[in-house]
Amino acid sequence: MCFATPVYVGLTSSSVLSDSNKLITVKATDLMGRPVDVTVMLESLTDKNGKAVSDIQFIQGVQNIADNTRFSWDLKSKALPKGFYKAVLSAKSTKNDKTLILPKSTVELKVIGKLGAVTTRVGVADSDQQSKTQWNDLNKGQKLPKRLELEPAQKLVVKIGASDTLHQVFVLFRNKETKKEIALIAQPETEGKTDYKLELDLTLQAKDLGYNSGLYEVILVLGDFLIEDSVEWNLGEVNLQVASGKSKAVNPLYAITYGMKPEIKHEFRKPEPRPPRVLSDAFTVLALVPLLILLILWIKIGANIKNFPVSLSALTFHLGLAEHSITTWVLFTILALFGVYGVFWLKLTMFEAFKWMTAPGLVTFISGHRMLSQISLSRKG
Amino acid sequence: MSSNHQRSWIQLGLSQLLLVALCLIFTGFVNTQSPQANKNTLVLVDNLAIKETHSTFFRRLQENGYQLSFKMSDDQALSLKKYGVWLYQNLIVFAPGTDELGGDLSPEAIAEFVDAGGNILAAGSPSAGDAIRDLAAEFGVELDDVGSSVIDHLNYDARSDKGQHTLIAVDPKNLVDAPIIVGKEVQAPLLYEGSSLLVDPENPLVLEVLVASSTSYSYDPTKPISEYPHTVGRNTVLIAALQARNNARVVFSGSLDFFSDKFFSASVQKQGGQLFEKSGNEALVRALSDWVFKENGVLRLSNITHNKLGETSPPAEYTITEEVVYRAVFEELKNGVWTGYVSDDIQLEFVRIDPFVRTTLKRVPGKTGLYEARFIVPDVYGVFQFKIDYHRKGYTFVNSATQVSVRPLQHTQYERFIPGAFPYYASAFSMMVGVCLLSCVFLHIREKDKSE
16 A cells, blocks of 8 residues: 655746746655656646636646756747746656646646837927927837927826837936936826826926925836836926925924924124214213313302311311311311212122111211301301 | 942951952942843734844844833733833834734823933834824824825835835935934945835934835825825925933834845846845834944943133133133943034024024044033123023933123222323322422412512
């Protein structure tokens, strides 16, 4: 009694078949990876819609000489349109060994090809369709001969004529300054056909462009699962003058700015301009002149202080509390008050000056009052 | 604890004394290593095979001292918190297929976890369930619809792609410019197969860590494009990171496979491009997990002092136009130890509603981490703040505000004599002299006719 041995058939080559490489290689072994005596057959190849490829039916795989677990098929001669396929493989025992379990296995294959001829027409049209659209026809890889200038009332039209249906037909507008990219999608112009069209209205679609006018690079991206040379095609530059508007700004209270901020230096207020020193000095002299005039005039009319006590003893006598010494007290206290005033000006604060002034002020008040009453009495008398 | 030690101190013999000393040293050791203790991590998976398929990732975390608790994402006993205490500091959600997380793990509970400072690493997939979508939405990230993948016909991995061009090789140039998040070691392209993330432009906290190239888009590869894709070009975010205002960190990836052993060790080759033996995934994931679990880019600010130039203690108030010295210590957590942070871009602002002064802090030579700024207080009085708002990509937010008042000059602090006012002084003094002379003459005059 023999144990049953399941046979595993699996793809070892790439599942992608291109024009240059249409070789399928599979490996047939038992589950432990040991060789088994089988041959492998490619039973059928069906496309995505379930339609079998007519000239692929039960093709015997070519056994590799060096490694007899490998079988390969070269489908170079077969006409295979691009697409996804399912290949059904079956193994067959060469010696009709009944212990081998031989399930059919299905592998997915993809046939890719080159992107065929593509023509692109870039045109500038008026939004109101008044004038005729000016077209620039470009073949694959070509660039616009000169920069296109567009105004808000115009629209940019890009038409792409391809030979295959493409999954990705995007037109990228890359702002030359901010490097921001806006991708727009070209839609098939007619259902099921391979011509695509994109219109960018600079007034209606200004929001998509973030209301940013300026130089843009136009990049056409053509891509598909079945194309081996998907392309990023720089069509050239356009200068878009976009309708004005304001894009939604982020609340600065919640925004976070990374990186250093500009330094701020406080600008100090400038002091007010002052008059020149000469001017103030001249006016100081002018202010002192009346005193001088007073003295001169006094001397002229013969003013004197001959009643002033001259000797020191007389002075001390005068400082007594007798009636006749009052005038001297008044004079001294007035001098003292002005002295305090002068010192206040130089260094005291107002409150300190008040304190200093109390004593001479009080004496001046009392003695001055008595003196003045004396004078008025003597005048009456 | 310490009083216990002291009470028993005298009764202990020498050997016991030694033991106690050892205990003290040990407790001290644990305290200095406290950041190491924050490594309890809950790992949610939707199938236990993930533990094996992502073993390199998990092993590295365990080697770095993380305690990983693997739980099924729909486990009804799941809980992040017990008796008001958080059980985990970190959460890894590698359960893209889950529609609802089990137990107490509602999106609100997870948001609360982040509010409490917890970190999250989560990954989705093109077949992501509602749980991961809701979680993503909580942090300002939106996953594309089920079935949609990031497709790039120009930058797919030519060796391992299954034909849908969804296994894309992303250039390391597309990483965010923040070495603290993404590391400096990523050289090879990154392999990515998964869903695209749309980042909420109004959420200022989200960072786009990895974006796809200009030619990519997100769509269901089995259907023709009939409407504008979820994301196109560089808007296609593959990995997003968020640092909350409390410095909790969240990383989102649209691809769970990005973290898998298979992608770590896979070779990468773009169609017609250079062959890289090993993808950059492992290097990036290493940097990312260090960042998200706060091993990297953690800063703190301490010992803030300010005073007038030439003084040592802060004054009760500053007067306008005084020169002020502000000092602060900046430290960075490195391998669990706080070390001085070195940078020349820390700025100090002196703010009264608006900043009046913004100056760069300078390092004080010879003292690690100590920074200093000197400036003259503006001639505007009011209540001011010394403000540091240090926001750098990848680093924790460092915010500090110290309030001081600035008063105008006192009346005695103005200039006492102005030459321009000399005429006024002269007239005042000449008046005084005049009064003295006049009263003297008036009182002591000897009139001619009387004496005669």
